[in-house]
Amino acid sequence: MIERIIEWSLKNRFFVTCATLLLIALGIRAVYLTPVDAIPDLTENQVLVYADWSGRSPQEVEDQVTYPLTTGLQGLSGVKEVRATSMFGFSLSTVIFEDGVDTYFARTRVLERLNFLQNSMPDGVTPQLGPDASGLGWIYQYYLHVDPEKAEDGGYDLARLRSLQDWQIRYQLASVQGVAEVASIGGFVKQYQIELSSARMRAANVTMMDVMTAVQNANLNVGGKVVEENGAEFVLRGIGLVGGIEDLELVTVKAMDGTPVYLKDIATVQIGGDFRRGTLDIDGHEAVGGTVVMRTGENAKAVIARVKEKIASIQHSLPPGVSIRPFYDRSELIDNTIGTLKHALVEEIILVTLAHIIFLWHFRSILIVTLPLPISILISFLLMKETGITSNIMSLTGIAIAIGVLVDAAIVVTENVLRHCEQAEEKKGDRLTRGETWDVTLVACKQVGRPIFFAMAIIILAFVPVFALTGQEGKLFHPLAFTKTFAMIGSTLLAVTLVPVLCSVLVRGPFHSEERNIVMKLLLRIYEPALDWALSHRKTVVGIAVVILAIALLEAFG
Incomplete structure (x- = not known):
């Protein structure tokens, strides 16, 4: 079947080229549409329910508010667990749903049940839903900086800054698309x-x-x-x-x-x-600030960008001398994560190009080896978007790990085509025609197509145990395994479709044999004696390998 795919690709080069361009376009679109975050969301699918009952002891809150809520919410469809905490004048219940339950479906069900449970609540107590955000929703934190030289009367007290935060800044930032809540920190509530x-x-x-x-x-x-x-x-x-x-x-x-x-x-x-249980400290001084919480499923990088735009637009409406300054910005971590992948991709392309030049001395075939690398990554992003995987440090790490393997198949195919073309020219004594090059490329690609396909399949199957992980471990490592698998699948498909087409077009003489390559001569001069010694001392080599394995096992499990 692999041989048929290779032959079909060479006979339909225009179609393969158009399909590749379409994949590139869809991949670039997916790069911009895939939600970006720093780390995977490890939190459970939960809905928060809170209720205030001022002045009541934790025991009273537990008996008359928390207990009726927890018992009433346990019977909902898809509920896995209900947790609750009772504090002085405050009750917090966390309803944990199964991972497959839609967040907004769960919130609707909880809200319906709260309407039914309202009759069992004490007078003046109304349970409310918490924000539709996860535990990793904190994406941006800021504080109000006061310049004494520009401020009225030399500055503002914490109570006035808190009122400014609660009644002006908070509501404007809460109107930003993708923001679930803006929580105030520090100062005094008037x-x-x-x-x-x-x-x-x-x-x-x-x-x-x-x-x-x-x-x-x-x-x-x-x-x-x-x-x-x-x-x-x-x-x-x-x-x-x-x-x-x-x-x-x-x-x-x-x-x-x-x-x-x-x-x-x-x-x-x-x-x-008002009585307070915490403060916000900036450089040893009390301050007033806020935390921007992102709605579940939103693009963190895009939401942060919109929040920054909103902050810039409201700066002029603040009192003289007051400005909004961040002290936590998750977009910096996101940019560093994306930057790591960019550097890894550029470094890999440079290394592959140098290795190709040094060992093969065929400059036109450099494109054959390097082009599948970014295309495989774009295919990975396309599959990430379709499967709902966000771009985060774990998913991008999977791509970064796979980068070193993505070019292997293309290198093997290209090297084999070059060797066959070189031998065909030596046998003919003249340059190959376009038709002859096509025939040689077909034979060379068929020769290594099946071994390459199964070799890449074995590497892909090596990550199958990762998919068996459940719970938080699964949520953490599944993106890594998925993206590495996506990239490997893309590389394997390109190796039997696009690479043969590129070889038939770009592989032309002159060819340089290994005997005339100085680097290959030096390596062969070192390798051949070592190989001869290993083959003549097979028991010794096997014994050394067993000893090394035993030492490694003792270090790992001893």
Whole structure:
């Protein structure tokens, strides 16, 4: 069958050339469309569910919120496991689905079940879905840098920077395509804090519940009606939203004998920061920043580029002296990963070219050997795109590992064609015609076609055990095995289709025999005596090999 493929390719050189150009075009398109990330996503297919219940102990949260949620979510289709954590005033449940379940299908199912479980929740508790992101969704982190020379009044406090982050920057970055969430870090969340005086409360006969009810009822607007006067309509409404400390101080808590008791009479109202459990430290100083979380399945490099564009567009709207600066940018790691593959590809092409020149002394055949290398890589990217494998450090490592083997088949075919053409010219005593070159190429390619095909197939099968890995190990190493296999498949197909076509076109005289090659003469002068000694001392050679194997096994397993 391999011989038939080679003969068909030589008889249909135009078709093979067009098919190769089509593969190149599709491969280049796949390079740009394949999602790019730094590392494979090892996290499980999960949906987060969280619920706030302020002021409640972990045990209360566990009994009345976490337990009903976990038991109710376990019966969903495709659920593998449900994990939960109860903290002070907060419940977090993680629903783990099977790997084959679509993420958004899983989120829809969880949301349907949450609507059903809402009736079993305490008053004021509403479970919500977490962002549609994985554990590796953190792609960009930044902080707000303040230049004292340009800032108003010499700078801004952490509370104001946190308000700027929460109410301006965060919402603008969250609108970027591919961003699931922007989480704020550091600073102080602004609060109106009411410090009650127990002595004054007793004197005014006011309870804690009276204060809470009064503040809640005072902090709202009330709708009215429309009044028409002199042909014009006027909208009536009651404005009660708190705009500052003074508004809170004038809230009427209770009336004593017709005299109102204001909040300022029994408490001190001030602006402060919410309780916090962490800070953001930049060069030894507290700062305010944010973390951009990418949506599941998005292209990390493209999302980071869009985030940077958005940051550049909102810089002018920030207060004087404030700028957004990154302290973690995953695109740098992605660029380094891609750069490694580029360097490996260039180095391999240079080394193959030099080796070809030194050993064969046939410059036109250099293209035969080097051209299948980038085409095989493009075929690998095309198959990566079709199978949903992202470009990451593991998948690109598989291609980098395969680069050294991708040219082997082309080198063997080209060298055999050159030798046959050289022998045919010596036998004829003149240059070969185009038809004679075609016939010699067909014979030479058929001679090595089947051995090359099965040799490459054996190398491909060597990675079959990697596909048996499961869990996180499988997610980590499967991309490497797949991409190496894709590249090897592409190289093998090109060796029996494109390479014979290129040989029939580019292989022309003059040819240089090994006897006239200085490098080959030197190598043969060293190799022939060593080969003669090894063949005449076969038992010694086998014994040395066994000893080396035993030492290696002891080092590996001893």
